Amino acid sequence: MNIIVCIKQVPDTTEVRIDPITKNLVREGVKSIVNPFDAYAIEEGVRLKEKFGGKVIALTMGPPQADAVLREAISLGCDEGVLVTDRAFAGSDTLATSYTLSKAIEKIKDYDIIICGKQAVDGDTAQVGPGIAATLDIPQITYVRKIDEIKDGLITAERATEDGYEIAQTKLPCLLTVVKEVNVPRLPSLKGKMKAKSAVITMWKAADIGGEENRLGLKGSPTEVWKIFTPPPRPQGKIYEGDAKEAVNQLVDAIKVINR
Amino acid sequence: MIDYLLTEEQLMIRDLCRQIADEKIRPMAAELDKTEEFPWEIMKVMAQSDLFGVYIDPKYGGMGGGVFELCIATEEFSKACGGIALCYSASALGTYPIILYGNDEQKQKYLPDLASGKKLAAFGLTEPSAGSDASALQTTADKQGDHYILNGVKHFITNGGDAETYTIIAMTDKKKGARGASLFVVEKGTPGFTFGKKEDKMGIRASSTRELIFNNCKIPKENLLGKEGMGFIAAMRTFDQSRPGIGAQALGIAQGALDHALRYSKQRKQFGQSISSFQGIQWMLADMATQVEASRALVYASAREVDAGKKDVAMHSAMAKMFASDVAMKVATDAVQIFGGYGYMKEYPAEKYMRDAKITQIYEGTNQIQRNIIAMALIKEMAK
Numbered sequence: 287m288n289i290i291v292c293i294k295q296v297p298d299t300t301e302v303r304i305d306p307i308t309k310n311l312v313r314e315g316v317k318s319i320v321n322p323f324d325a326y327a328i329e330e331g332v333r334l335k336e337k338f339g340g341k342v343i344a345l346t347m348g349p350p351q352a353d354a355v356l357r358e359a360i361s362l363g364c365d366e367g368v369l370v371t372d373r374a375f376a377g378s379d380t381l382a383t384s385y386t387l388s389k390a391i392e393k394i395k396d397y398d399i400i401i402c403g404k405q406a407v408d409g410d411t412a413q414v415g416p417g418i419a420a421t422l423d424i425p426q427i428t429y430v431r432k433i434d435e436i437k438d439g440l441i442t443a444e445r446a447t448e449d450g451y452e453i454a455q456t457k458l459p460c461l462l463t464v465v466k467e468v469n470v471p472r473l474p475s476l477k478g479k480m481k482a483k484s485a486v487i488t489m490w491k492a493a494d495i496g497g498e499e500n501r502l503g504l505k506g507s508p509t510e511v512w513k514i515f516t517p518p519p520r521p522q523g524k525i526y527e528g529d530a531k532e533a534v535n536q537l538v539d540a541i542k543v544i545n546r
Numbered sequence: 547m548i549d550y551l552l553t554e555e556q557l558m559i560r561d562l563c564r565q566i567a568d569e570k571i572r573p574m575a576a577e578l579d580k581t582e583e584f585p586w587e588i589m590k591v592m593a594q595s596d597l598f599g600v601y602i603d604p605k606y607g608g609m610g611g612g613v614f615e616l617c618i619a620t621e622e623f624s625k626a627c628g629g630i631a632l633c634y635s636a637s638a639l640g641t642y643p644i645i646l647y648g649n650d651e652q653k654q655k656y657l658p659d660l661a662s663g664k665k666l667a668a669f670g671l672t673e674p675s676a677g678s679d680a681s682a683l684q685t686t687a688d689k690q691g692d693h694y695i696l697n698g699v700k701h702f703i704t705n706g707g708d709a710e711t712y713t714i715i716a717m718t719d720k721k722k723g724a725r726g727a728s729l730f731v732v733e734k735g736t737p738g739f740t741f742g743k744k745e746d747k748m749g750i751r752a753s754s755t756r757e758l759i760f761n762n763c764k765i766p767k768e769n770l771l772g773k774e775g776m777g778f779i780a781a782m783r784t785f786d787q788s789r790p791g792i793g794a795q796a797l798g799i800a801q802g803a804l805d806h807a808l809r810y811s812k813q814r815k816q817f818g819q820s821i822s823s824f825q826g827i828q829w830m831l832a833d834m835a836t837q838v839e840a841s842r843a844l845v846y847a848s849a850r851e852v853d854a855g856k857k858d859v860a861m862h863s864a865m866a867k868m869f870a871s872d873v874a875m876k877v878a879t880d881a882v883q884i885f886g887g888y889g890y891m892k893e894y895p896a897e898k899y900m901r902d903a904k905i906t907q908i909y910e911g912t913n914q915i916q917r918n919i920i921a922m923a924l925i926k927e928m929a930k
Binding site: 472473474475476477479480483 | 554555558559562565566569570591594595596597600609
C-alpha cells in the first residue's frame, strides 16, 4: 500500500502575526514546526505501512527550508520526502495549493491513500485536503478518527462529527483528513533521525509538475484576505437550576424561543 | 554548559533523549515515585527510539556507540527522573558482562533483544552478607555434567523481577575465595529461579529492586560467561565501564535539581523581589552550577577514556562516580534549601531529587569504596 502524507510547515505559535499590507503570515523570527495535526497524518500513514507494507511519501509545498519538515517526517517513519518549491507558487491560497499538490501527486502517480491533517494551525481553513481530493477527482473521508478496515479496495472509517461519529465507506484510492483522536504519534527513532539527516529530498519546480501557469501562486488564487482575527470564544451554555420541574419548564420555554 | 564538541550523532541522541525526558518522563515522575510502578510505557518509547542500543555493536543490533553515548542518554533521562533513568541504565549494567565476556554465540543469542529493548537486563552481584566485600559471596554454582546448579540469594537487584536477562556472579569453587567466582547468564522463567518482594525505597522509586532467589536452579554450561574463576575480575571490569554511567545519572539529577532551583528563585518573591536577586541565593546557585559542570567534565572525560580502550580506567571511572554523586547530593540538598519550606513538601519537585541523589553515593560501590580504589591506584602508580 502506497501512502502520500501531505504536511505543512507552520510557525510554532498559535498567535500568528499578519503583515497588515500583504495580509500574509509573518514568518520571520518564528520557529517552524510540522503542523501539529499533520503529525497524526504521518503516524497514521506509517502505521498503515507497518500493517500492509508499501511506502509512505511525505509531500509539502513551501520554501526550500520546508525540507526540514520532510526530514522530520522521515525520522518518524516516512520513506521519502517530496518538496514542491518555486517562486511561482508564492502567494498561493487554498485553491492554488490544492491544485499544486494535486499536480505533484499526479506525478508521484502510484498511491492508494492520501492522508492530511484535518487543518493547519496557522490558517485553520481545512480546505486543502478536500481541495486535493476534488482536483484529483477521488473520494474523500474527512475528520477521520479511526480506520476500521481496509479490504478488497474499500476503506471503512469513522469520521468525527460535532455530536458523535459517522461510519463512512469508500473506494481506494481516496483521501483522508485525520483528527487527533486517530492515534498517538510516536517520537522519532535514532535510526530514523540518522536516515532523515542523509535523506535526499526530491525537489520539484513548477515546470516539473507541469501545472497551468494561471492556476499557480497568486494568479491562481481568487481568495482575497479582507480581515484576519481570532474568533471570540463560544459563549457559555446556560444551566437551569433549582426544582427539577421548574427547571424543565424553563428549559422547554427557552427551546421554544430558539425554535420560533 | 561547556561545549564538549559532541559529534552530530551524539547531539541527536541528546536531543532525542531530552525530548523523551520532557514529553514522557517528566509528566510521570511524581506519580511513579508515589506508586512505585515500573515505567513500562516509557521503556517502550525508549526501545522504539532505538536508545537501548546506543552502546551496543551494530553487529548485534545496536547503534555502535559506547559508554559515552550511554552517559548522554542517562544524563538526559535523569534530569527528569533518576528512578526511571535507572531502569534504562541498569539494563546496560546487566548487558555489559555479555559485551565484555560473552563469546560470539552468546552475544548473538542475548544482545539483539537487549539492544532493541525487547528485553531488559539486570546485574546480580550483591548478597545480604556480601556488599562492599564482594569476595564474601555465598551463592554457589555446582557443575554437574553439562549443567550448573545455582543456589543462593542475591539482593538489592535493580530491575530484578522486571528484567528478562540476568548476569550473575556465583561461586564455582568456594575454597578459592574471590578467584572461585564465575559469571553466568540466567533467564527469567528458568525453573528454580524466583524473585523476592519488591523493596520499598527512599528514592529512585520508579525502578524496581528485588531479591533473586536460586533454589537448585539448573542452567546449561553454555551460560557461563568467560572462564570459571573470572567472575570477580569480570565484575570489577564491568564496574569500570559502568561507573561513568552512575556518574551520568548523578550528574542528571544534579542538573535537574539546579534547573528547578534556578527557575524557582526567579519566581519566588520575598521582601518585594525575586529571591534570585539576593546575593546569598546567587552564590549558592553559582556554586551549584560550577560543581555540576565540573562533574560533567569528569564524567564525560572518563567515559571517553573507557571508550578509547585505555587499560587502567578504574581510578578515573571511580573518580567520576564518586565526584558526581557527592555533587548530586550536595546540589540536590541546596536545591531544597532554595525552595525553603516548599522544598520540603512532596508537592514540589525538589525533595525527590534529594532522595534520588542519595543512592548514587551508595550503589555500584559506596563512595568510600571508590576512595579505596582511587587511593590504591595512586599508590600502585607511584610504586611503578
